Amino acid sequence: MTKGLSKINLTALTFGFAFLYLPIVLLVIYSFNASRLVTVWGGFSTKWYVELWNNQQLIDAALRSVQVGLVSATVATVLGTMAAIVLVRLGRFPGRTLFSGMIYAPLVMPDIITGLSMLLLFVAMDLSRGMFTLMLAHITFSMCYVAIVVQSRLLTFDRSLEEAALDLGCPPAKTFFVVTLPIILPAVISGWMLAFSLSIDDAVISQFATGPGASTLPIEIFSAVRRGVSPQMNAVCTILIAIVTSGVIIASIATKRAEVARMREERAAMAGR
Amino acid sequence: MTDTVASKPEGTSPWGRRLVVAVPYLWLLVLFLTPFLIVLKISFSNKVVAQPPYEPQLDLAGGWQAIKDFFAGLTLDNYYAIFDYTENIEAYFSSLKIAATATILMLLIAYPMAYAMARAPKTIRPTLVMAVILPFWTSLLIRVYAWIGILDREGLLNASLQWLGIIDEPLEILHTEIAVYIGMVYSYLPFMVLPLYASLEKLDETLLEAAADLGCPPWKSFWQVTVPLSLPGVIAGCFLVFIPAVGEFVIPELLGGSGTYMIGQALYAEFFPNLNWPGACAIAVLLLLVLVVPIAIYQNVQTKEIEGRA
Amino acid sequence: MAPKPAQKALGPIRRSFAPWLDPSAVPLIRFENVVKRFGDFTAVDDVSLDVHQREFFSLLGPSGCGKTTLMRMLAGFEHPTSGRITLAGEDLAGVPPYRRPVNMMFQSYALFPHMTVEQNVAFGLKQDGLPKPEIAARVAEMLRLVKLEPFAKRKPHQLSGGQRQRVALARSIAKRPKVLLLDEPLGALDKKLREETQFELMDLQMELGLTFLIVTHDQEEAMTVSDRIAVMDHGKLVQVATPGEIYEQPNCRYVADFIGNINLIEGTVESAGGGEVRVKGEDTPGAFVCAGDAALAQGSKVALAVRPEKMRVSLDAPPADATNVLQGEVWDLAYMGDWTVLLIKIDGSEKVLRVSRANMTRTEAKPIAWDDRVHVWFAPDAAVLLTS
Numbered sequence: 001m002t003k004g005l006s007k008i009n010l011t012a013l014t015f016g017f018a019f020l021y022l023p024i025v026l027l028v029i030y031s032f033n034a035s036r037l038v039t040v041w042g043g044f045s046t047k048w049y050v051e052l053w054n055n056q057q058l059i060d061a062a063l064r065s066v067q068v069g070l071v072s073a074t075v076a077t078v079l080g081t082m083a084a085i086v087l088v089r090l091g092r093f094p095g096r097t098l099f100s101g102m103i104y105a106p107l108v109m110p111d112i113i114t115g116l117s118m119l120l121l122f123v124a125m126d127l128s129r130g131m132f133t134l135m136l137a138h139i140t141f142s143m144c145y146v147a148i149v150v151q152s153r154l155l156t157f158d159r160s161l162e163e164a165a166l167d168l169g170c171p172p173a174k175t176f177f178v179v180t181l182p183i184i185l186p187a188v189i190s191g192w193m194l195a196f197s198l199s200i201d202d203a204v205i206s207q208f209a210t211g212p213g214a215s216t217l218p219i220e221i222f223s224a225v226r227r228g229v230s231p232q233m234n235a236v237c238t239i240l241i242a243i244v245t246s247g248v249i250i251a252s253i254a255t256k257r258a259e260v261a262r263m264r265e266e267r268a269a270m271a272g273r
Numbered sequence: 274m275t276d277t278v279a280s281k282p283e284g285t286s287p288w289g290r291r292l293v294v295a296v297p298y299l300w301l302l303v304l305f306l307t308p309f310l311i312v313l314k315i316s317f318s319n320k321v322v323a324q325p326p327y328e329p330q331l332d333l334a335g336g337w338q339a340i341k342d343f344f345a346g347l348t349l350d351n352y353y354a355i356f357d358y359t360e361n362i363e364a365y366f367s368s369l370k371i372a373a374t375a376t377i378l379m380l381l382i383a384y385p386m387a388y389a390m391a392r393a394p395k396t397i398r399p400t401l402v403m404a405v406i407l408p409f410w411t412s413l414l415i416r417v418y419a420w421i422g423i424l425d426r427e428g429l430l431n432a433s434l435q436w437l438g439i440i441d442e443p444l445e446i447l448h449t450e451i452a453v454y455i456g457m458v459y460s461y462l463p464f465m466v467l468p469l470y471a472s473l474e475k476l477d478e479t480l481l482e483a484a485a486d487l488g489c490p491p492w493k494s495f496w497q498v499t500v501p502l503s504l505p506g507v508i509a510g511c512f513l514v515f516i517p518a519v520g521e522f523v524i525p526e527l528l529g530g531s532g533t534y535m536i537g538q539a540l541y542a543e544f545f546p547n548l549n550w551p552g553a554c555a556i557a558v559l560l561l562l563v564l565v566v567p568i569a570i571y572q573n574v575q576t577k578e579i580e581g582r583a
Numbered sequence: 584m585a586p587k588p589a590q591k592a593l594g595p596i597r598r599s600f601a602p603w604l605d606p607s608a609v610p611l612i613r614f615e616n617v618v619k620r621f622g623d624f625t626a627v628d629d630v631s632l633d634v635h636q637r638e639f640f641s642l643l644g645p646s647g648c649g650k651t652t653l654m655r656m657l658a659g660f661e662h663p664t665s666g667r668i669t670l671a672g673e674d675l676a677g678v679p680p681y682r683r684p685v686n687m688m689f690q691s692y693a694l695f696p697h698m699t700v701e702q703n704v705a706f707g708l709k710q711d712g713l714p715k716p717e718i719a720a721r722v723a724e725m726l727r728l729v730k731l732e733p734f735a736k737r738k739p740h741q742l743s744g745g746q747r748q749r750v751a752l753a754r755s756i757a758k759r760p761k762v763l764l765l766d767e768p769l770g771a772l773d774k775k776l777r778e779e780t781q782f783e784l785m786d787l788q789m790e791l792g793l794t795f796l797i798v799t800h801d802q803e804e805a806m807t808v809s810d811r812i813a814v815m816d817h818g819k820l821v822q823v824a825t826p827g828e829i830y831e832q833p834n835c836r837y838v839a840d841f842i843g844n845i846n847l848i849e850g851t852v853e854s855a856g857g858g859e860v861r862v863k864g865e866d867t868p869g870a871f872v873c874a875g876d877a878a879l880a881q882g883s884k885v886a887l888a889v890r891p892e893k894m895r896v897s898l899d900a901p902p903a904d905a906t907n908v909l910q911g912e913v914w915d916l917a918y919m920g921d922w923t924v925l926l927i928k929i930d931g932s933e934k935v936l937r938v939s940r941a942n943m944t945r946t947e948a949k950p951i952a953w954d955d956r957v958h959v960w961f962a963p964d965a966a967v968l969l970t971s
Contacts, residue, residue, distance in 0.1 A: 009389035013401070016386035020408050020462065023419035026429060030422065037427070083297040090294060099294075102301040104572050108513070110520020110564075112537040113557050116544060117308030120554070123325050124311050140304040143297070163660055164693035166680040168707030168758065173289050182697045201412035204522055218414055225414070225527060229422045237415040244410045252403055265741045 024241060031234035048235040058220055058236065065200050065217040068131060072138035073196035079139065080146025080195070081188055087147065088154040106144040114141060115208030122209070129211030137209035138199040145198060146191035153187035186255065193251065197244055309561075316554035317347040327551050351555035361539050361556065365563065368536040371450070371525075372518035375457035376511050379465040382458060383510065387469035388499075391476070402470065409463045417456050417527050424452050424528070448530030456524040461517070465510040472506030473499070505574075512571040516564055536560050600810060601825075602635040609672075611636045611794055612657065612762060617666035619652050619818075626652040628818035629666070634762075639788050639795045641805040644815035645841075650798045653815075654764050657796070658687050671761060681710070686760035690767040692751035694739040700726070700750050701735040707758045725753040728787070745776050752784075756791065765797040769804060781807045802842050806830065814838050830890075835971045839888045846894070846936045847969070848887040855879045860968055862887060867934040871907050874964040886969045891939040893965035896925060898951060901960050908960040911936070913953055918942075925951065927959055 031049075035042025052058060083103055106114065118137045119129070127133055161183070165175040181188070203218035210216065217236070224233050318327040329346030331339070355361045390401045408416060423429045424447040431443040446452050476499060484494035522537035529535070536556065544553035602608040610633035619627040627649040634640045642650035655661045657668060659680030668675045675683065686707065694703050704725050708718045726732045729749040739747055748768070755763055768784070769777045785808055788795050799805050805812050806826040813823045814837075822834045833839035836847060850862040850871065855878060862871045862885060873887055895901070901908055914935055915926040925938045936959060951957060 006392075008385075009392050012385035012389040013393075016382065016389075016466075017404060019382075019459070020405070023416070023423055023459070024408065024411070027415070027419040027422060079297045079300055082293050083301075086294050086297060090290060093294060095298070098306075099298055099301070100576065101572065102305050104575060105568065106305065108516040108564075108568055108571065110517055110522070110537060110560065112520055112522045112540055113312075113560065116540065116553060116557055117312045118304070120311045120315060120550070121304065121308040136304060140300070143300070147297075158691060158693065160689045160691050160693040161695060163658075163680070164687070164689055164695070164754075165706070166660075167658055167683075167685075167687045168754070169681045169710035170706070171679075171681050179695055183695075197410050201414070203412070203414050218412060221412075221414055221418070222523070225418050225421065229418075229425065233418065234422075237418060240415060241411050245407060248407060248410050256399070262740055265738075269737075269741045269743050269746070 027234055028238045028241065031231060031238040033231055033234075036231060048231045049239075051232055052235050052239075055232070058217070061215050061220045062217045064131065064214060068134050068138060068216060069196045069199040072135045072142060072199045073192050075135070076139045076143040076195040076199075077146050077188060077192040080143040080191055081150050083143065083147040084150035084154055087151050088157075103144050103147050106141045107148065109141075111202070111204035115205040118205065119208040129209065130214040131210075134206060134210045134214060134216070137205055138195075138202065141202075141205065142195035142198045145194050146188075149191040149194060150184065150187050153184050157184065190251070193247065197247075200240075200244075312554045312557050315551050316351055316558045317349065318551045318554075319346070319348060319350070320549050320551050325550065326548050351551045352559070354552060355555055355559060360534065361536075364534050364536045364539040365559070367532075367534060368519050368521075369563070371453060371457070371533065371535065372515050372521075375454055375461070375518055376465075376515045378454060379458050379462055379514055380507065380511065383462060383465035383469055384507075387466050387473050387506075390466075390470050391473035398474070402467070405463050405466050405470075413460050413523060416460055417524055420452070420456055420459065420528060421447065424455070447528065450529070450533050452528040452530075453525050453533045456528040457514075457518055457521065460524060461514040464513045468509040468513065469503060469506040472503045472509075476502050509571075509574060512567055512574070516567050516571065519564060520560055600637070602638070603633070603811065608635060610634060611638075611671055612796070613667075613669045614653070614657075615667040615669070617653070617656065617663045617668060619649070619656060619661060620664045625818050627656070627663075630818075630820050632813060632820060632823065634794065634796060636794055637788075637792055639785065639808055639810045640797070641809040641812045642796070642798045642815060643800070643802060643805040643812050643841075645800055648815040649818035650815050651766060654687075654766060654796060654798050657762070658685055658764055659683050684760055685762040685764055686755040686758055687764040687766065688751050688755040688768050690770055692739075692747050692771075694747060694750055694754070696739055699736050699738055700731060700742070703739070703750055704754045704757050707754065711758065721757060725757050728756075729753045744771055745780070748772060748780065752787075756787075756793065759791070760793070762794045762796055765795060767799055768797065770799075770801070777804070778807075784808060806842075814841060816841075831967070833888065833967060833969070836886060836888075836969050839967070839969060844891050844937055844939075846889045846891065848889070848934070848966075850885060850887065852879045852881055852883045852885055854881060859963060860885075862968075866932060867909070867929055867936075868931045869907075869909060871966070872963045873966040873968050875968050877968060877970075879968075879970070883970070887966040888969050889961050889966045891924065891937040892922075892941070894936065894938040894959055894961045896927065896938045896940065896951070896957050896959050898949060898955060898957055901958050905960045906963055907966070908958060909936070910956065910958060913951060913955045913957060916951070916953060923951075925957075927957060929959075 032044050032046065033040075033042055034045035034047065083099075087100060087103065115137075118133075118140070122129055122133045122136075157180070161179055162175050165179045166172065170178065201218060203216075203222045206216050206219055207222070210219070217240075221233060221236060224230065314331075315327050318329065320326060321328050329343050331343045335342075386405075390398060390405075393401055421428070425431070426443050426445065426447065428447070430446065431440070434440045435443065446455075480498055480502075481491075481494055484498050485491070489497065520537050521535060522541060525533045525535040525538055526541075537560075540553050540556045540560070543549045543556060602610075612632075612634040614630050614632040617627055617630045618625065630649075630653060642653060644650050652661055656663055657670075657675070659675070659678060662676070670684065695706065698706065701722055704722045705718050708721055713721070722735075723732070726735055729752055731746060731749055731753065734742060734746060734750075739750065742750065748771070752768070755765075765784075769780055772780060781804060784795070795808075797805070797808065806829075809826055811823060811825055812829050814821045814829065816837055822829060822838045824832070824834075829838060829842055833842065833845075839845045839847065848862075848864055848871065849866045850864045853861040853863050853870070855861070855875075858874060858876060860873050860875045860877060860879060862873060864871060871887055879885065895905075909929050911927040911929040913925055914928040917924045921942060922939045923942055925940070927936050927938055928934070929936060938959060
């Protein structure tokens with residue numbers, strides 16, 4: 001399918017992507033609007049960003065979000081990678097169906113139910129809600145996403161690489177760290193990124209899992225948005241979009257570059273150079 | 274070599290194995306499964322003004338008698354209450370209706386997109402996929418928020434339509450069903466496009482050439498070859514958006530109005546403002562019951578897919 | 584690769600090498616009644632097999648015949664359902680793969696993509712905790728052996744297929760294993776490179792004095808490299824013998840058919856004795872005589888197996904002393920350069936025999952052509968009598 005696109009296809013793509021991107025682009029543009037009114041363009045200004053800088057409550061929430069995101073993404077990556085190994089490698093064991101069910105279910109579970117059940121657990125366990133419970137909740141739902149990402153990489157992993165390591169005298173645990181992990185590392189990293197962005201984006205589950213004095217950035221945004229549109233919120237959202245988007249784009253360009261370089265070297269090797 | 278029939282991995286020490294299984298397993302048992310059992314339990318409890326605001330409390334220290342008392346104290350009242358309170362029942366039906374309509378809308382929008390992506394030159398396909406995924410990395414909240422500024426009475430859409438002279442009076446879009454549909458389609462579109470794209474991209478173009486060679490015109494081969502072969506993607510995409518859409522909370526809360534009260538909002542309202550924990554739990558249990566069938570189907574399809582690849 | 588002078592000297596050693604004929608020889612590897620089941624499927628069915636030190640041994644069979652499973656049990660990646668495998672007298676049961684003194688060269692090569700050629704070759708040596716200088720020296724030696732010194736710092740994806748194959752080989756022999764297992768080692772190479780590499784493998788095996796166990800579905804490869812071949816089918820050993828014996832003395836229809844081309848003439852025994860067996864053809868009209876001492880009862884079902892190159896064909900009548908003469912018509916004809924293959928339909932039957940002729944002259948006065956009527960015959964000792 002390498003022919004040029006037909007008119008119909010081109011139209012579908014144009015409208016589709018316009019629909020996906022136009023709202024975000026408008027949001028970003030209006031964060032630089034000097035006017036307080038959303039519809040009136042009052043000239044270019046960065047005053048809302050300056051105002052943000054003085055909003056201590058928002059900055060605290062953002063720092064908290066980053067903290068929760070870093071910790072929960074890291075723990076979720078470890079647990080999710082283990083879960084992926086269990087799913088792909090350990091074959092059948094008692095309770096496997098339940099296990100895979102618990103991995104897939106959070107992916108489609110409505111946030112509101114996950115949040116409610118988490119809160120009730122914390123009440124039952126008599127845990128006072130705050131940063132710690134927030135992290136527990138975030139780890140739990142994001143480890144499942146990590147598990148899925150790493151699992152799909154492990155499914156295409158050539159088992160004979162591990163067998164070769166064992167065959168050459170390397171014990172199983174060491175084999176995982178010197179052979180398997182380095183090779184699946186890109187998937188583990190993208191799992192981490194996914195977990196981090198899920199954590200830093202989540203508003204609903206966090207609302208249940210957190211306690212007084214530990215509100216996160218999305219919670220703050222959510223309560224502000226309920227009151228209506230404000231240029232300051234546009235500015236916050238723009239910053240978040242910029243961070244996430246540049247992170248994802250840089251990561252994908254890096255992968256793409258590595259791939260291209262690799263392909264070039266492979267071709268050179270085949271040509272006998 | 275087909276000689277290598279998959280068997281349990283050899284050379285793994287049993288302790289290492291057990292540890293790798295036990296850690297994530299226990300984590301999910303304690304933090305994912307137990308919470309649901311607690312929700313189930315509380316849904317059969319009575320609302321009281323206390324901390325926590327429900328009874329009976331299970332006190333295992335009280336021995337057998339306490340357990341008997343506990344079960345005697347359970348009640349179905351919360352479920353009856355849902356059916357008595359028409360607003361909640363209506364919320365269930367409108368959730369299903371909105372989710373189903375949004376799913377169909379998404380399919381109609383996503384299919385041409387996915388088809389065009391699968392037809393695009395091979396070199397730009399990864400970029401297109403990337404472009405579809407990218408908005409998904411941004412918070413749902415932000416994406417929904419972006420639409421408020423557009424759909425508002427004083428929003429960008431009304432402003433530009435009025436400026437163009439198409440309308441005189443601003444349209445009421447925000448806080449209507451249409452706004453919720455727009456929000457749903459916008460937020461979940463990548464989940465519909467990607468499975469469709471995956472199945473369309475796999476489609477061997479020589480099949481279409483074969484159909485043409487055998488005298489089948491393009492529109493016919495689209496219906497008789499392309500569509501049937503992309504059905505797995507259609508099914509996966511529909512479930513992937515329908516299930517979370519039913520329980521959606523943020524979108525109707527921010528974009529919807531009185532006519533789009535959804536079950537997630539009902540749950541939230543019972544829990545936070547009303548402090549009716551047992552009532553909220555009963556709503557959650559009923560919502561899960563509604564979703565159990567599609568979730569089970571979806572998981573079944575997924576597991577088969579994974580095992581097929583393994 | 585041009586044969587080296589050293590190879591000439593090794594020739595006689597090779598010719599006289601036959602420890603399996605020596606009843607006092609102690610085999611290096613013993614499979615004793617080994618069975619492996621995967622659920623309902625029996626992959627390896629009661630296999631007993633001895634492999635001797637310094638032998639180049641092939642497991643040959645179609646895919647799914649259990650040869651790879653048998654090899655993987657020796658490597659420790661699968662455990663026998665029942666039976667015993669011993670290596671140099673030591674029972675291997677319960678010994679994990681990373682403690683077995685065998686190394687494997689994988690079909691996919693399984694080179695670690697994140698390590699250089701050097702690091703790949705050093706990997707096994709590092710696991711043994713050898714001192715660094717020793718590892719470096721051994722790696723250098725291995726790379727010299729497979730002629731890859733200039734590529735030491737490259738990663739696997741920067742190598743051609745043939746180079747990767749040599750890295751895999753160097754890595755698997757670096758630890759000087761008691762047995763080297765090779766799983767379809769040349770399967771991914773093109774034909775020309777494969778033939779060259781076969782000879783390199785043989786030289787290497789001689790030079791290092793290692794025991795090689797190779798799994799292959801390629802009968803030519805097995806014939807070229809092996810001291811002995813074990814032919815497998817549906818998990819069972821069918822015949823274990825030298826390449827010559829396998830080709831000239833197949834012990835059943837399966838082996839005869841699997842190795843090379845063969846004509847099978849079904850029939851019943853009319854008489855046996857005096858060094859010959861007389862057979863009445865069933866699917867082919869006529870009476871046949873075949874050299875053999877087998878004591879076969881009259882009327883028992885047999886098949887005469889005759890290789891195409893051992894059949895003679897001519898337009899003119901055969902010499903007066905010719906045996907087993909048949910008439911037929913040229914059905915099809917394929918010119919292969921060194922050989923011409925003729926398919927000849929035998930008169931009065933549906934039988935089509937395959938006959939090959941060496942093209943010893945560049946032109947022929949009266950070449951055989953399609954639809955020609957021809958005579959086909961073969962000597963009594965050209966045929967092998969098969970009973971199973």
